[in-house]
Amino acid sequence: MSDAASSGGASARRRPPTIHDVAREAGISRGTVSRVLNGGHNVSPEALKAVNAAIKKTGYVVNRHARSLVTQRSDSVAFLLTEEQDRFFEDPNFNHLLRGCTAALAKHDIPLLLMIAGTEEERRRIGRYITAGHVDGVLLVSSHSGNPMVELLHEAKMPVVACGKPLGQVATPAYVAADDREGARQMLRHLLGLGRRRIATVTGPLDTPGGVDRLSGYREMLAEAGIDYDPALVVEGDYSRASGEAGMTRLLAQAPDLDAVFVASDLMADGALATLAKAGRSVPGDVAVGGFDDSAIAAAARPPLTTVRQPWERISGEMVRLLLSLISGEPPASVILPTELVRRETA
Amino acid sequence: MSDAASSGGASARRRPPTIHDVAREAGISRGTVSRVLNGGHNVSPEALKAVNAAIKKTGYVVNRHARSLVTQRSDSVAFLLTEEQDRFFEDPNFNHLLRGCTAALAKHDIPLLLMIAGTEEERRRIGRYITAGHVDGVLLVSSHSGNPMVELLHEAKMPVVACGKPLGQVATPAYVAADDREGARQMLRHLLGLGRRRIATVTGPLDTPGGVDRLSGYREMLAEAGIDYDPALVVEGDYSRASGEAGMTRLLAQAPDLDAVFVASDLMADGALATLAKAGRSVPGDVAVGGFDDSAIAAAARPPLTTVRQPWERISGEMVRLLLSLISGEPPASVILPTELVRRETA
């Protein structure tokens, strides 16, 4: 209705102020405005002050599309989740990681683009999108062996940092992971310290680093304690609660005399706990139970689960740090972070 | 090392093909190439065919920055999570919603930018980012009353679709939600049908629609059954498992004769189950328990939880559909989706 409302204010909203407006306001050229925007090098103190005032006054915010067009950088990164990770998505771990990466990126004012490569078709589309330069790098969440996306990204020379060491790749990308082997050793050491000797394990999928490395830790520590490896004490799970239940059932049948279990994830451990309860075995009295992750499930389990903590916050922080350094041209690196035993009531 | 490697192929990777390359390949002007890219109107069949062939041959992918610069659209949307939703982030519901929105958007080739407005400072930064036109619209996840972000977005005339009806706003944005009231009624009807008469409830936070509306449904259904409202039978929770445990403890003290509880979320219901077990009350024998959400927790609960299903897939699908139509200039609309009672073993 009001003319006033439909002039100045409203049209200013349609077209945000540009570098041109700032330049005019500051009584200076656009090139100089751009220079202060990009670090303020080669700019006199007075010019800098005038530009900053003008920016504040006009409410100027850089147009990233214009900037990206000339710099050939997008100033954004992808968080890519590949199909097989379906289960991880239901896992609280995923939330921690995603939230951690978002926060770490936000500090650099870099938006995170979430991408899920479910179907083969999606993988193709996302592959094209990414390699077309719409993101500067990718945070990759994919732990199963032989993920085709890894090679595609590598061929496109796209900076990549994976969460967990990607297995079965010609060229392993940079990654950050918790020390799975040492984490398993911590748990085994604890169980052994409790006097347990018939210690079973439900492993993770053996085509994932968590599956393989936690099993190695288990075997190593047992060997160091002078206990022979007994195949009847190990079954493979797939990280789902159901597989924890089923695995525990199998273990009880194969080795009724077991007095402890190391379960390679909290979710599976929660399933194992249910099986144990149903079988009438007390925890930790008859059977001590140890998990892995220290996700929300651990504290909520009945009884509360003794587990191995993965430092998700640090993991996401390091992923972002590594990716940013890769993007700025530094050579790749991977980092392994220590885990920590969290004692609660199951062991 | 090799000259061959450092020429053609490598440099082609640095600078992806542009519309210019496609035009030359097709023997046609750039304007025409652009036209086929944008719907193919006013283009002869031959030209269209030539351009499509050239696109395929060159591996051309549009540069979105260049496009956005002229169209003043970003072709991307934000998924914005505001601070108070901390708990929701740990909830499996969040995953369903996020994944659903990502998938729905992917079908339109629109990337989802994840943003978390935790601190006040972040909220300011994100507000600026969004209102500066870096996204075309926002999917807002925020259920607590009086979220300042809602008003900010409204003033900036940014298209917004919320998940759940935002309470305490001057101007309610478009939203999509499950029918909370009706869902509660379904559960109450079921409990009543089981012959229960002393039905308690642990509500959600009363500054959220889920808290308020599910409580209304509870009260309504009871009234319709001719049962007087008893304040001793209702306690307020905050959607956390701990509040479910505590709420149940309180209810047991205030109304020892209760024979059923309607708990306004699965996570709280899981906590209530623990309290009940500790108190020696059998479920559903002594006390029937009903939850809300049908999240992963429900099926995993002991005993498996009877609950009310929220159609997350449809919710996310509708959110995206509404947002896209808002962006294309259509008037706002909100949608309420029906819930469904899922019978398991607790009631």
Add this chain to the structure above:
DNA sequence: CTGAAAGCGCTTACAG
């Protein structure tokens, strides 16, 4: 139906 041309908002050598 199609081409030539202007312009979106920025950055970056290049002179000075």
Add this chain to the structure above:
DNA sequence: CTGAAAGCGCTTACAG
């Protein structure tokens, strides 16, 4: 230290 100018890759009236 600073300005003028070219150019990033597209879209879109405007003529024809």
